[in-house]
Amino acid sequence: MQSVNHYENFPVASVLCPPHLRPPIQAIYHFARTADDLADEGDASPEARLTALQTLRQDLLRSLEEPEFTSPQWPQMLNALRDQVRAFDLPVPLLLNLLDAFLQDVEYTRDARRYANRAELLDYCRRSANPVGRLLLHLYGVNDAASLKQSDAICSALQLVNFWQDLSLDVPRGRHYLPENADLQEEMTFARSLMLQGAPLVHRVPGRAGWELRLVVQGGLRILEKSQAINTRLERPQIKALDVVLMACRACWMPQSRS
Secondary structure, eight states, X not given: OOOOOOOOSXXXXXXXXXXXXXXXXXXXXXXXXXHHHHHHSSSOOHHXXXXXXXXXXXXXXXXXXXXXXXXXXXXXXXXXXXXXXXXHTOOHHHHXXXXXXXXXXXXXXXXXXXXXXXXXXXXXXXXXXXXXXXXXXXXXXXXXXXXXXXXXXXXXXXXXXXXXXXXXXXXXGTXXXXXXXXXXXXXXXXXXXXXXXXXXXXXXSOHHHHHHHHHHHHHHHHHHHXXXXXXXXXXXXXXXXXXXXXXXXXXXXXXXXXX
């Protein structure tokens, strides 16, 4: 697999993350990154991508069920993930949801299929993005219904922000996330409202992780602002030094709840 330069909305085991949680977060990230690359990078055929993702799913389950099994293709990544699943009792269905979303990406691109409406796109986000937030909340011991709902809102919003900022990259590659007959500005406005619905979660996540989440939320909102100011079908917004300062200032003044 070729080296790929990835843009991430989710900071990965940053300095704000508690040291004891860096190994499970890194293991989750490497699993998701590997699956995403299988679905999206290189010049493999759709059939080869689907086969690789199905093999990854089988190897993941075997590594969890058979103590002596080591994946021939992803031994280091899956062994590390298995250890963290056991150490932190990570919910395996959330990992499988990610694989389901990547499989759907390959199928939709292969078939030149468009999302019919926002509800269908949000169902994709439920499997492609929301599991990441729920896995992180599990590690932080936050599992109440309100927090899970807010986490889903943030993660879906971040996924949508990525879609709308990347139109100039995705459309030429045959990846169409903007629903049929949808207005892009309206979809961006919806993504902002969704992010704001989830934003109070930053006060529920403890310690430094809560501050990291503040920066994630403000980063997503700032990218969205910049996306709304340009034509993202032609260019991609860029975060610059002054934007980072603005994001940090906004992160310090986030309300406990929406007015």
